[in-house]
Amino acid sequence: MSGFHSTALISKNAKIGMNVSIGAYSIIYDDVEIGDNTVIGNNSVIYNGARIGNNVRILNFASVAHIPQDKKFHNEYSLLYIGDNSIIGNFTTLHRGTEATGKTVIGENVIVSHYSHIAHDCLIGNSVYIGSMVQIGGHVEIDEFSVIKDFTQIHQFCRVGKYVTLEISYKITMDIPPYIYVSQKPLRFMDLNFELFNNHNFSQEKVKSINDVYSILYFSGLNFSQAKEKIKNTFPDNPVAKELLEFIEKSSRGIIGK
């Protein structure tokens, strides 16, 4: 079903693609772009600065591209991108960027479940799953294919690598390197994320190289800077090692321990 409900308030200046459907009492502001075949539910509000891709489903009562909850924000121009095929759940709040980066980005095929909050300047990679009631602070980066389950809080400026799984109701206050499964309070490395490796058909060699690199990081008894050196020397041209070293290099809050 496509079409606009008669009670929806849709600005004439908004750029809306083909076959877009907009539900009752929803509001679309002026500076909004919506791609083809996107569905927007009831009572949702799409504020200025939203750039929504194709085939996106936004459910009821969502607040998309609202102004950041940042005391330094002074109404500067900024954007919020939602990639193609993403699903945005009920009562979610997605805030646009501040002048620090100018944009909040949600990738393609992302699922954001109900009551979740994505703050200003976040970068959410492709195919990330975000469970319900997950509260994500400003400037957080989550890389592709990671799974953040319900009730988790993420501190501002934290980074989560790709293929990470986090169980429900934990708190992220440090950076989580890619390919691992994390749990416990305080959050720590539990295992490699074999479940996602299976789901994404990782080759035996790739799993083995991940295993080799991470056993130096977490099981060699070395501290992180020594382990970094050892990984650099032992695996000079292993792509997994390179990814991990880059991740640690960029980490401003430190990475989680074992």
Added chain:
Amino acid sequence: MVSIHPTALVSNKAKLGENVSIGPFTIIHDDVEIGDNTIITSHSVIYDGTRIGKNCKIYQGVSISHLPQISKISQVSSFVKIGDGTTIHEFVTIHKASKDGNYTSIGNNVLLMAYSHIAHDVFIGDNCIIVNAVQIGGHVHIDDWAIIGGSTPVHQFCMVGKHAMVGGGFKVVKDVPPFVLAGEEPLKFNGLNSVGLRRRGFTSEQLETLKKVYKLIYDSGLNVSQAKAKIIEDFPSDPLAKEVVDFIDKSKRGIIPR
């Protein structure tokens, strides 16, 4: 000039100040007073008994002065008072007091972030920050300049003192004294909130006094009532020490341990 969107339902009996702006699909009940220059955006409902100050900003889907979540109550003529310059983000719920004529009170320049819940009979002082998804129980007293971190529930009847800061993702089940940081589970004293205090113009001498006061309470081997007597003896005329002593006197649930 008052601007009311044609789709908003605003009672004739509601008292709106100058330049008040009411967004689409918002409902304003009869017994409501809204101060000058306050902005209420879309989809909010302001129930009977609300008193909103000047220059407030109330965003999407907010519910103010709804009935308290107490099973016996089906009707009560109590109030919600919101001070000047307060900002209330998406989907915040503020409930009115549980007894006729009483107030749930929120101070000036308070920031209530998305999804936070303020229950019946709560008092929130000026310049407080209540971060995302903080759930505040009935009769809670939060004093000026306090900050409650994201997703932290506050048990009913708890108190949080002036300039205190509670970390995100913890649980407040006892009283948090003024000027301190609180974190960990179960919630503990984590030192003085010296960064916050310096930002607000406290001098080094004042911080030194507070350090000594909290050393007596938490690091002297005395129990709280002995420490209180010692503080009164050592700092007979110091206003900050008096603030701490008064807080301990008022505390019914006991203060957080070390």
